[in-house]
Structure formats: structure tokens, C-alpha cells
Amino acid sequence: MGQDLAPLSSACVFCGSSDLADPQLLADAAQLGRDLAAAKLKLIYGGGGVGLMGACAIAAHEAGGEVLGIIPHFLKVRERRLDVVETIVVSSMHERKQIMFERSDSFIVLPGGIGTLEEIVELLSWRRLDLHAKPVVFYSPNGFWEPLYALFKHTVDNKLTPAEFMDSWISVDRVADIIPALSGVRPTEPIPESVVASMT
Template sequence: MINKICVFCGSSFGSNELYKHEVEKIGRLFGENGIELIYGGGNSGLMGALSKTTLESGGKVTGIIPKKIHEQVDHIDLTELHIVETMHERKNMMYNLADAFIALPGGIGTLEELAEIFTWQQIGYHQKPVAVWNINQFYNPFRDLLLHMVREGFMKKEFLENLIVDDNLEEIMMQLKTYNPSQHNKWEKPN
């Protein structure tokens, strides 16, 4: 069951109005379908729009934010807010609370969170679904880099096939519900 989804996204809005519009769409979907949002606790940019829309749509929102960032940003009332000491604690708590993960457009922090949770899946720390909502083909360069890693022998194709990438939110939600990861040993030598 997918009841809690951790979303990685930007603390800025980006240069295309479409990003905010689509983030509000997923917030409404979460709120109206009883899916709890787990996220980094910020109130600016796409993160803020996502949490605000989820709450306004009747949903639950759990934020996890490091004390250093918490002291520097404005806040909204969330269903639950955890203030932790470090970024590592933040990510660990988000990862443990969530049933699945979706990356939306964002900056280097979003990319880092996506890469880390996908790495954890690859090495066997979890088998939860990881998805990329490829709004406006934002993640095409990232997908190209992953394909390059496969071609160059730094990633097994089977692991890349576990990553859900789509530009359609309804399709992503369906794939999260029906997710069945391929089981492979990262360190197994090819025949």
C-alpha cells in the first residue's frame, strides 16, 4: 500500500509557470486521495506550493527540516513537523517514513536526494518505488546520463529499469501501486 509518498522538489519555482501548476495538481491528488505528503519541510518555491495545496485539499503533510534551515525560513502549520540537527537525519527520517518517492523539478538538492534514494535501492537498503515525474522533459538530461552510465558499464541496466520515469502523473501513480522491482545483486559478476 502506498499511503505516504516522499516528494523531492525545488525550494524555488523555476522559470516555467508549468512547474507550479503541476505541483499543485499533485498536492490536490494527495489531499483528495488520502496520501500523506512527506517532504523537506520548507515553505518556499515548489515545496511550499506542494505542502500548501496538499493541506488545502484535506491532506496530511509531514515535514522534516534541519534546525539550521528552520531558523532561516518562514513556516506554515503542517500536520506534523520534525526539526532535526542535520541533513543526514532529515533524509533518513524522510526515507523511513515514506512508502514511495517521487522527484519533481528542482535544483542540486533535489537531484542529490533522488540520486541517494535510488542508490539505496540499488544496493538493497530498500525496495520502495522511486519515480521521476518528468514535467516538461525536465529530467531528460538526467535520464541520458543514467543511460550513459549503463553503456559505459557503471550501472546495470536492470537497476535502471527499476526507476519509474514518466511525464504523466496518473501513469506514475499507477506504476507506484503496481511496482514489482527486479531483484539483482549489484556485485554479482556477469557470466
């Protein structure tokens, strides 16, 4: 991936919308929101005020960051549309995902359920088809996404997916590593001073 952080101006966050999520995951999502604001990366997200996505958006907004939500009209009540941030109301899930993709320079995947899985599989499929080369970072605390990675590897081992697909994302297990990873800095590498400086 290897992009510098400087050209990036926005990050789309895919994550769970359940308020029943582990409180630590909700706290992690809020910390990411504050980190995005500090890095001056506009948060693009699903427009709701619930679950991890709500925690991330509210924290980013309260920290002075730019936030754009995109929500289908039929989810405005169920996902409690967050009216304190700029929000685009669309007619379908497809339109929501398309705008999220078009408005974002990079993507962050936090723990989530079936809806998050649907979003990220499409995102990675588009990357497999060379429709984009935007950086994708998974936050995988306690190995949350390891079963998904194993499934991807299973398709590679069976020669149904090219081996290079496994390089389509970076996985980190600390919130502090998410934004540096957007520039291609893997968590086992020291973070260059230029990257650290650009986040302050």
C-alpha cells in the same frame, strides 16, 4: 516495481525550493498535492513553504490531506517552515533525509535543482544496493529529467552500473499519471479500474 496502491500510505516528494520556478511547475506541484490528498496518501516532504515543495504541501493541506514536513533548524527561515502542518525539526540534512526515507512508502520526484539531485541519487543508490524496493516515480515534463537518465545510461553503457538499474524508476510526463505509476502502472498502459477506484 509492481506494488498495488492499496498498501501504500505515504509518498515522499523531492522537488525544488525556488520561488523562481516556472509558474506551470508550481501549479503542477499544487495539483500533485491535491491528488495525494484525494488518494489518501500522506505527503512527506522537506518542511518548507517555498517553491514546488511549498506549493505541493499547501495544496495537500488545504485539500484535507495529511502532511509531514522534516526540516533542519538552519533552514527554518530560509525555506520558510510551514507551520500549518506537522513538522519535525532536525539537526542536519542527513537526519532529514533519513526520516523522510523511513516515514515514506514511495517516492515522487518533481523538477528540482542540485539539492533534489543529491536526494534522488542517494535514494537510487540505496535501491541499487538492495536497501529498499520502494516505488520511485519521476515527473519529467518536457523531458526535464532526460539529461539525468542519459547520464545514468552512460554509466550503464560503460559497465559501471548494471543494466537493470534503468528499471529502478518510472518516468511520467503528466501529473495525472504520477499516483497510478506508484503502483507500477506505466503511462503507456491503461490504468486498471481497481487503481482508479482506490484513488477516489
